[in-house]
Amino acid sequence: MIDLAWRSLTTLPPLPSEATGLRVDGNRLASLPGLSALPSLRVLHADGNRLTTVPRCPPYLEELYLYGNAIADLGDPLPPTLRHLSAGGNGLTEAPAWLWSLDRLESLNLAENALxxxxxxxxxxxxxxxxxxxxxxxxxxxxxxxxxxxxxxxxxxxxxxxxxxxxxxxxxxxxxxxxxxxxxxxxxxxxxxxxxxxxxxxxxxxxxxxxxxxxxxxxxxxxxxxxxxxxxxxxxxxxxxxxxxxxxxxxxxxxxxxxxxxxxxxxxxxxxxxxxxxxxxxxxxxxxxxxxxxxxxxxxxxxxxxxxxxxxxxx
The missing domain is CATH 3.80.10.10 (Ribonuclease Inhibitor)
Incomplete structure (x- = not known):
């Protein structure tokens, strides 16, 4: 797990392509570009940033934590390998239809939205x-x-x-x-x-x-x-x-x-x-x-x- 949490980051530094986990909670990140270039990434913690959109995720991601951002729409479908999704504390007014096809999900947190x-x-x-x-x-x-x-x-x-x-x-x-x-x-x-x-x-x-x-x-x-x-x-x-x-x-x-x-x-x-x-x-x-x-x-x-x-x- 690469731990970059609580460092007041506005952009990400270069990351090794073999990274399997990334923690960037509590920064000032408005976007997370380049994650699709991390094919081994399985876990992403990005709670408490300034994200307005869901980052484009690598294809085998299993855990995604986006609590306390400003995401009003979950956007395009997430990887079908996802087991844990936390998207509470955003501005969601509805959940997209594709969400209910993530049949490997074990935990789902959509609290503190406007559903x-x-x-x-x-x-x-x-x-x-x-x-x-x-x-x-x-x-x-x-x-x-x-x-x-x-x-x-x-x-x-x-x-x-x-x-x-x-x-x-x-x-x-x-x-x-x-x-x-x-x-x-x-x-x-x-x-x-x-x-x-x-x-x-x-x-x-x-x-x-x-x-x-x-x-x-x-x-x-x-x-x-x-x-x-x-x-x-x-x-x-x-x-x-x-x-x-x-x-x-x-x-x-x-x-x-x-x-x-x-x-x-x-x-x-x-x-x-x-x-x-x-x-x-x-x-x-x-x-x-x-x-x-x-x-x-x-x-x-x-x-x-x-x-x-x-x-x-x-x-």
Missing amino acids: TTLPPGISNLRRLRMLDLGHNRLDAIPAEVGDLPLTDYLYLSDNGFTEAPASLGRLDRLAYLNLTDNRLTSLPSSLGDMASLVELRLYNNRLAELPSSIGRLGALRELHLKGNRLRELPPSIADLASLRQLDLRDNQLAGLPDLGRLHRLTHLDLRNNRLRTLPDTLPPALEKLDLRWNKLDDEPPVLSRLRDRGCVILR
Whole structure:
């Protein structure tokens, strides 16, 4: 890897034709001519420059990182050998049709652009493990997203989604799902089919209830629901046997189901709800319980038991 990052470059020096990797992040490069003369180049890092067009790439490039430039159009097709593409933080308003033919892609980052639609052709990315479409202007998630072989993460935060398709339930190998900062009012019952989900982030939506199927997420360790409109929780939430962290801040909860079976839960955040009482049992392994900005009628006995075990309680 030839490392020329963070050197205030405006042009590239001569490069050896046998170079296999090039890192030029954080410079002032407005263009990258001559890369096609590097036939062995497999990896190009060019984040944080002043590029307005995608450089002409050598034919066997496998990784291309262009985050934080000023590229408004991805231009001509990229090499079909590409496995990782990062083009977030540019000025993209649409993705070209050829993008969905890059069937060797394993990760695709188009976050922080101005995309408004996704075509059904996204399902052609049959090797995709990681997809980041956060911070765009998308108003619908195509059902075909459920056909992707995603395993690592799916970021869909800060768009304009009002609903999530039932097809998300087919992502049964996905570990991380982020749908924060949208306008979701409900979740499909198929959510419970996402058997490998470890972390689920849904904060700052408009959810008034959760599907009872959420209790089937047996691998889930973190559930983030801050800033919704939840008035109650389904009793099945107590079936989340692997849960370690549960964030319920800024909702409208007036009561809680029995959570005593959440034996691995260590952090429970209930700030700014409408709680007047607590259930007789709470998770026995709690290390921190935040109850601030509720108006409990009295001191529930369960709090004394938790304090005796060393739990930090904030009221």
